[in-house]
Amino acid sequence: MSGHGTPIPMTSHPCGPLTGEARVPGDKSISHRALILGAMAVGETRITGLLEGEDVIDTAKAMRAFGAEVTDHGGGEWSVHGVGVGGFAEPDQVIDCGNSGTGVRLIMGAMATSPITATFTGDASLNKRPMARVTDPLGLFGATTVGRSGGRLPMTVIGATHPIPVRYTVPVPSAQVKSAVLLAGLNAPGQTVVIEREATRDHSERMLAGFGAEITTEQTEEGRVITLTGQPELKPQTIAVPRDPSSAAFPVCAALVTPGSDVLVPGIGLNPTRAGLFTTLREMGADLTYENEREEGGEPVADLRARYSPDMQGIRVPADRAASMIDEYPVLSVVAANATGTTMMGGVKELRVKESDRIDAMARGLRANGVTVEEGEDWWAVHGLGAGNVPGGGTCESFLDHRIAMSFMVLGMAAQAPVSVDDGGPIATSFPIFEPLMTGLGAKLERT
Numbered sequence: 001m002s003g004h005g006t007p008i009p010m011t012s013h014p015c016g017p018l019t020g021e022a023r024v025p026g027d028k029s030i031s032h033r034a035l036i037l038g039a040m041a042v043g044e045t046r047i048t049g050l051l052e053g054e055d056v057i058d059t060a061k062a063m064r065a066f067g068a069e070v071t072d073h074g075g076g077e078w079s080v081h082g083v084g085v086g087g088f089a090e091p092d093q094v095i096d097c098g099n100s101g102t103g104v105r106l107i108m109g110a111m112a113t114s115p116i117t118a119t120f121t122g123d124a125s126l127n128k129r130p131m132a133r134v135t136d137p138l139g140l141f142g143a144t145t146v147g148r149s150g151g152r153l154p155m156t157v158i159g160a161t162h163p164i165p166v167r168y169t170v171p172v173p174s175a176q177v178k179s180a181v182l183l184a185g186l187n188a189p190g191q192t193v194v195i196e197r198e199a200t201r202d203h204s205e206r207m208l209a210g211f212g213a214e215i216t217t218e219q220t221e222e223g224r225v226i227t228l229t230g231q232p233e234l235k236p237q238t239i240a241v242p243r244d245p246s247s248a249a250f251p252v253c254a255a256l257v258t259p260g261s262d263v264l265v266p267g268i269g270l271n272p273t274r275a276g277l278f279t280t281l282r283e284m285g286a287d288l289t290y291e292n293e294r295e296e297g298g299e300p301v302a303d304l305r306a307r308y309s310p311d312m313q314g315i316r317v318p319a320d321r322a323a324s325m326i327d328e329y330p331v332l333s334v335v336a337a338n339a340t341g342t343t344m345m346g347g348v349k350e351l352r353v354k355e356s357d358r359i360d361a362m363a364r365g366l367r368a369n370g371v372t373v374e375e376g377e378d379w380w381a382v383h384g385l386g387a388g389n390v391p392g393g394g395t396c397e398s399f400l401d402h403r404i405a406m407s408f409m410v411l412g413m414a415a416q417a418p419v420s421v422d423d424g425g426p427i428a429t430s431f432p433i434f435e436p437l438m439t440g441l442g443a444k445l446e447r448t
């Protein structure tokens, strides 16, 4: 839905300490997958803690269009009455995935091996993003796709009538591509094999196993080899969605750069395929501790405690960590601006094909606020000014990108003058309670 509304300009004023508890919403990646796999199971899946952001709501609507019964029971509790693998009905409307790359790519995969046709579209941001990365492997299963030039949405997918399982090496580090292939493999007879050279988030593999699919992962010289046996009967599950580490990144980073802060962010998943930011921040010298470490639903979880850290140093972030923190680079660059020395971020060309070109979007906005940034195709470097030395005072474009908008709001909290964004509307795609949550901690956010 993002991108269809009137822009919401927002300003973040320098503020005093951020204190208290930040209960961030449910994990976006896990929420999409819970709805989609719930729709492909036979019977009723119950979900608690679902992220009720626009991206996930669009996926819920899509699952209804494919014939699943999706019910909102209130308070983050949802149920999905699934139609079984291969049981999707043909939607009689265009499927609008709004701002969500995960939604559209996973759903295309899930329907591509059923004998139905569906047309997908999104907002101005999503309709610019590359889809060939999923339509190429879906073609190998026997699906046909027709989109705009350059493999862009709107796009029609004609599902395979006689799907054939595939063996596919994912050419870019992308959990969305891996997941699209696995979901397509569900309705192909025999074994579908996906190979990824670099490990990406493994929520699909974990959840497929939970729903009773036969799935194995092996580390070989080729990389991670994931083998899925097609046409299982998926058994409905009860899923408690953990809180999203990518959303936790915002109160955590805000506390690290805002003088006097001490913020607790409880119940955050520390799955190693997602936790790269927190490792990086600790290497920079952040006062970030893990409290009450435990396991919940098979995932490592902790309460994160972040305190103001005026002595952070810039570092070289290892390129092989990129996949585990890919959505966190924008807010890391804000921390880097408040550290001493240069933070060098390499191996990140995927940042150029997110909701915006995130290197370009952050570089422009940081420069507008007095920070020096250098960039190349797959790297960027932020020259830190030291704690409290970011001048601020600039207005930044958010380019229909929630993470860009939220990152600049964090920049303003610790800058010498307010920082504005032209449109904070996209924040609702992943973190609908961002404003009240951050204001509750002591941030001074204003719709302008």
Ligand SMILES: O=C(O)C1=C[C@@H](OP(=O)(O)O)[C@@H](O)[C@H](O)C1
Pocket (backbone or CB within 6 Å): 028, 029, 030, 101, 102, 173, 174, 175, 176, 177, 179, 201, 326, 327, 350
């Ligand atoms: O699979 C997922 O849930 C996601 C995978 C990542 O995208 P890519 O697969 O394009 O890297 C990430 O950026 C996105 O926010 C969520």
Ligand SMILES: C=C(OP(=O)(O)O)C(=O)O
Pocket (backbone or CB within 6 Å): 099, 100, 101, 102, 103, 327, 354, 355, 403, 430
């Ligand atoms: C990249 C993101 O999401 P998506 O690809 O699902 O639009 C994100 O949430 O940062």
